[in-house]
Amino acid sequence: MLVTTLQRRVLLVAVLASFVSFLDGTVVSVALPAIADELGGPGIAGLALQQWVVDAYLVTLGSLMLVAGSVSDVYGRRRVLTVGLVGFGIASVLCAVAPTGPVLVIARALQGVAGALLVPSSLALIIATFSGEAQARAIGRWTAWTTGAMIVGPFVGGMLVDFASWRWVFWINVPVIAVTLWMLRAVPAAEGEPGRRVDIPGAALAAFGLAGVVFGLIEGERLGWTSPGIVVPVVVGAAMLIAFVLYQRRAADPMLPLRLFRVRNFAWGNLATTAIYGALSLGGFVVTLFLQQVAGYSATWSGLAQLPVTFAMIALSAWFGTLAGRYGPRLFMTVGPIVAGAGFLLMLAMDETAFYPTQVLPGQIVFGLGLSMTVAPLTAAILGAVPAHDAGIGSAVNNAVSRVAGLVMVAFAGVITGGVLDVDSFHRALLVTAGLLVIGGLLSLVGIRSVPGADPVGPDESGPGEGLVKSA
Incomplete structure (x- = not known):
């Protein structure tokens, strides 16, 4: 099939x-010890600073990605991409020159926006731009390179930290x-779609709700789980998230169209x-920190x-x-996870030495x-479940779900490890x-329905995902 x-240009630009965006989700991970050493101080330091450098980015990224899908549909994809790229560049410079930990955390939040x-x-x-099997292939290539960015991030970050400065990560x-x-x-x-509006109230409820819950999870170990400074943000944040879902049910143009969830896949x-993705974020976070802070690996x-x-x-x-795209996604989504x-179970062999050939490499190969x-x-399964005119919000929902799952699990890292990373707590996290x-694999086995050879955008665009519903 000719491309x-x-x-080709669209695929390269998209990648x-x-x-x-994906690279910055992980490239920072190996720089966390160096950042904590240089910028840690009163109010925010140690594991809490490291968690906030990761989660400040993920909070705004995950919560605003939903409304960004609507913004893309309203104002046009090229225009929104341009604004996002310029803004990301400015925020990256602010991160690179941050003089203190709190300033870096704020700059990371702006990066997420x-x-x-x-x-x-x-x-x-x-x-x-693509359709049919070519679309599945293009999504596969986009996935390979963008997910590769998430995985190669620790290597790139490590080189920059060891041979230049953690600031070069940005x-x-x-x-x-x-x-x-x-x-x-x-x-x-x-052109944007006429009549569409940006859901500002929904964006505010999602962003502040997530921030309250994540704040409690990260700071609970330090301030005490029964402290008003923890209980109030968590309760208020949870209430705002509930209000967000209720509001989405009656909003004229919601940032999270709940109707999409009537489509099975x-x-x-x-x-x-x-x-x-909750697993990937937690696993990547603890493995990278363990290799440096316990096993003594360089960045x-x-x-x-x-x-x-x-x-x-x-x-x-x-x-x-x-x-x-040819045989349907169910088998791969079940066996792969x-x-x-x-x-990760093979990595349970790791002790304080983390001897690479026998304790680290086998698990990394099987995980990969x-x-x-x-x-x-x-x-492909998730994007193929929605019609083309909902592609922006459909991809936004899925990416937001993955980022929110990641930020919650990174916030839980302190709870799982007890605030101290050693061999025993590392094994618990694994x-x-x-x-x-x-x-994740079992959920795919139970819920996903494959339609081998089907057009990934669905054979019927008469309604939200109706073609897939009929096929299922």
Whole structure:
């Protein structure tokens, strides 16, 4: 099947625009010890600072990605991508020059705001430009490179920390953004949909609700779980999240269209996403910290240790995406997470030495194989469950679910480890990670329905996902 020059350019732009957002979700992980050493101080330090540097980004990214899908549909994908890229570049510079921990946390939150504009618009560009099996293949390639960005992040970050400074973790975004903006000029502009509105109240309820709950999870160990400073934010945050769901049921143009969850593959796919991406965030966070802070790896070697997963993703994701487009996603979404979970169970062999050939490498290889089986079929199944005119919000919902699951599990890291990372607490975190991955596979087995050879955007666009509902 021939791919046009425009399609190649759109795919490259979509990959690059999402690449910086995904990369910054993980590239910072190996820099956390260096950041804590330099910027830790009164009020925020140690594990709490490390968690906030990760979660400040994920809170705004996850909560605003939903409304960003609507913004993309209202104002046009190219325009929103441009604004997001410029904003991400400015926020990256602010992170790079941050003089204190709180300033860095605020800059990371601003990075998340801009990053939220990138992923939904990028995927929506692919959905609008490709169709049929070519769309599944394009999604597979997008998944390979963007997820590869998440996995290669620790290696890139480690090199920069060891040979330059942790601040270069943020400076590297600037040239990538400049190239993407230059290429984006040749992508035709798409008009926004008339009559659509941005759900500002919904965005506020989601963002502040998530922030309250995450604040309690991160600071509970330090301030005390019964402290008013913890109880009040958690209760208020939970109430705002409940209010958010209730408001979405009656909003004229909701940022989270609950009608999409009446489509079986969309609903079950997002449940599986919650478990799988929660596991990936928790596992990546604790493995990277353990290798440096307990096993004594340098930042560079910590990143190199996780490169087998990157190689597997780049080599295999597009292939598994094509197979899922041909045979349906259910088998891959079931087996893949279970294999990935087995990889984390193999890492239970790790002790204080983390001897790489026998204790680290086998688990990384098996995890990489399972992840490669999972991600492209999962993305294709969920996006294939919604009609093309809902592509922006559909991709936004799925990416928001994955980011929110990640930020909650990183916030839970202190609870799981008891605030101290040693061999025993690390093993507990590995067991939780493997358990979540297995749950993700079982959810896919129970809920996903495959339609081999079907058009990934669904054969019937007369209503939200009706074609898939009929096929299921």
